[in-house]
Amino acid sequence: MKRDKAVSTIVATILTINMAIVMGGVLIAWAMGLIGSYQGGYQIQYMLMGEKMQESIVIEHAWFITGPPKNITIFVRNVGAREAKLVALYVDGVSYNPNGTASPWSYSLPVGRKVVLWTTGVSWVSGTKYLIVVATAKGNQARAEWTA
């Protein structure tokens, strides 16, 4: 304590080292969080893309039935590797609720199985072509053009 320089250099050095360690730790924690959130988002995106890719549906057949009631009957089959959730049916760009269901409708279609959707809402004309689209909750579509 009797020396002129005292201990200020040592204290300053220790303080600097401590500050550097703490700031480095904070920086690593921040970077880890950033990476974690990036990884989380990325993983969800991969998962959704993978699920969408595993899902696949086709329209096998469409009947234009004179009835009564006059209707269009559509056979949809799940040819993918995971259950498909059908949520939309369009005929010539107009949305319809099939099988007398109310909005919003959905139908879970297991792998390899088929479902028959019918709608009485379309006043189809014999000889006319109709574009039929069935969509799933994951955004996949089955499209087919049929002549009544």
Place this chain on the structure above:
Amino acid sequence: MVIHVSLLRKRRGVSGIISGVFLVAVAVMIFNVLAWQFFQADAYNRLQQERQQREWERSNERLIVYLPESGISKLNFTVRNAGAVSAHIVDLFFVFKNGTSLYYPLDIWIAPGRTKIIADVGPKLITTDVYFFQIGTERGNVFAPIPTGSGGISNEPKPGQGQAMPFVFPFGYNDFQFSTNNVTWQPAWTQMQSGTYPYFKIYLNNTYSKDVIVKVDDTRISLYPDLDFMNEVVAKTKINWYIAANSGRWIFYDKAGSKLPGAFKSHLFVFLQVFYCFADKQTEIYGTTVAVLAVYLSS
């Protein structure tokens, strides 16, 4: 404590160690991120490959549906798998020309390169029916007969078509022969002589898709002079004759039980009676005539 003091006394201090630790930490973090990203991409690629495999199988599934038989009571058609993968036929879509639409589930597997007859499926048909039909597979492909034509498939029987014959005599010149000594054979149409006791052999085709056994003794040839139906000559088979599915063979008859009647140019009717059973169900015996032939005697 000694180390700490010595570190503190050193001029360079500990900055090198701290920066080293930070560098290692950053390197580990970067490595982890890259490795994680690689595994994610790998998992995604695997799913993509699976999907591509499914799509490949789907696009390589090709069935050829032949036009069905007409004049039938139920749909009867042939399918050939011309694709590279086995096909599982699960749907039958049936639409009559009058607009009636029907659906029938099927459960038929067909291997690549194989041909299969799909019989007795769908609705009951009458001869006036005109219809279209399509079959669907588990992979979502749909196939129809070629050509279906715009007018549909008529179930009306075509000329020459009718009741299916279990056995067919091919009517070749050498398909009906006789012998007087059971050694030397010649065509029987115009060369047999009256007063002889001929042996006979006849070529018979089995049109069944199953093996049949032609029964001994009851399977026989009956010859009748055209002006004298009371004077019958019968030649019987001595053993059972086995004819494989969809193939033909010679059926040999024993020596005629009585001599051939008549004289030169005498005409005789030849009736072929066949009694038979299926090889897998020999207790059920069927009987049929195959053809009515005619011969005249040479002297």
